[in-house]
Amino acid sequence: MSSESPNPVSPDDDDTGEAILTSVNDGVGRLTLNNPRRKNAITLEMAAAIERFCDRVIDDDNVGAVVVDAVGSYFCSGADTRILAAASADPAAPSSVAQLSAVYRAFVRVGSLPVPTVGVVVGGAVGAGLNLALAVDLLVTTPDAVLDSGFLARGIHPGGGHLTLLNRAVGRANTIALAACGQSLSGEQAVERGLAYAAAPLPDIPAIVDGLTGPAARDPELTRRVMASVRMELGPPAATWDSAIEIERGTQMWSMARKGQNWSSRGPGRS
Numbered sequence: 001m002s003s004e005s006p007n008p009v010s011p012d013d014d015d016t017g018e019a020i021l022t023s024v025n026d027g028v029g030r031l032t033l034n035n036p037r038r039k040n041a042i043t044l045e046m047a048a049a050i051e052r053f054c055d056r057v058i059d060d061d062n063v064g065a066v067v068v069d070a071v072g073s074y075f076c077s078g079a080d081t082r083i084l085a086a087a088s089a090d091p092a093a094p095s096s097v098a099q100l101s102a103v104y105r106a107f108v109r110v111g112s113l114p115v116p117t118v119g120v121v122v123g124g125a126v127g128a129g130l131n132l133a134l135a136v137d138l139l140v141t142t143p144d145a146v147l148d149s150g151f152l153a154r155g156i157h158p159g160g161g162h163l164t165l166l167n168r169a170v171g172r173a174n175t176i177a178l179a180a181c182g183q184s185l186s187g188e189q190a191v192e193r194g195l196a197y198a199a200a201p202l203p204d205i206p207a208i209v210d211g212l213t214g215p216a217a218r219d220p221e222l223t224r225r226v227m228a229s230v231r232m233e234l235g236p237p238a239a240t241w242d243s244a245i246e247i248e249r250g251t252q253m254w255s256m257a258r259k260g261q262n263w264s265s266r267g268p269g270r271s
Contacts, residue, residue, distance in 0.1 A: 019046040021071070022053050027217030029057050029066040031110075036072030041080040042128055044099060047106040054109040064220030065213035066113055068136055069120035076129025078150060079103045088156075103128055104160040111135035112231075114224045116216050118209055121187070122202060126150035127162075134165040139196040140208050141187035147195065148184035168236060169195045225251045 021032040031053050033040040057063050087096040119136035124146040151158040166175040170193045177183040190196035216223045233239045
């Protein structure tokens, strides 16, 4: 990976030819969708590249946070229409199932990373693009971005666990409004409903992202252990309070012992 972070709003005429752009800088990994001419629709090549990036993050213990964003003025318009067309022509064909599964697997992998993930949505996220946005742990968006289920408008049933992803973010009523009644949310509304962490003008977003990823990246080992507890406790299904105490006990003891060792290594009279 390059040590330089790509600009998440690079010009729409990017011609690097890479399916995604990746970087690691100061413990923060960045995954940038790079298909701006098609509003960053997820192709099979992009899905495979996302999985390779996730493998790299899992194996690199120095990564403490990941940012997911996109080149151009639109985050992600969903799965590439050629994949959808092939699946519509013969939904039961093994190739159709494999292609859709590859797209689903890409955002499942992002949602399973061992570090906090921060998504940046500019313009909008639709269908599988919304799934990818919902897969991250914290979503930062512009106030006027449009988050749209999109499946109903295309005349197809939601896929990739879309309903579950929506429900855990915005609850049953909002899930039905988006997926079954064709409603959408602006970035500001997404924050109000709990789907996004923050909505801010584009120039302000890098500082918000840095504020979230910086502390996590400073101690990747601790951050990864905190996130392991987050996954176990919050689920779904969520753990009971009694279970949560036991889940946290061993790791908290580890962290306290580590802190004690650090103090001891400083020697007497050192702060």
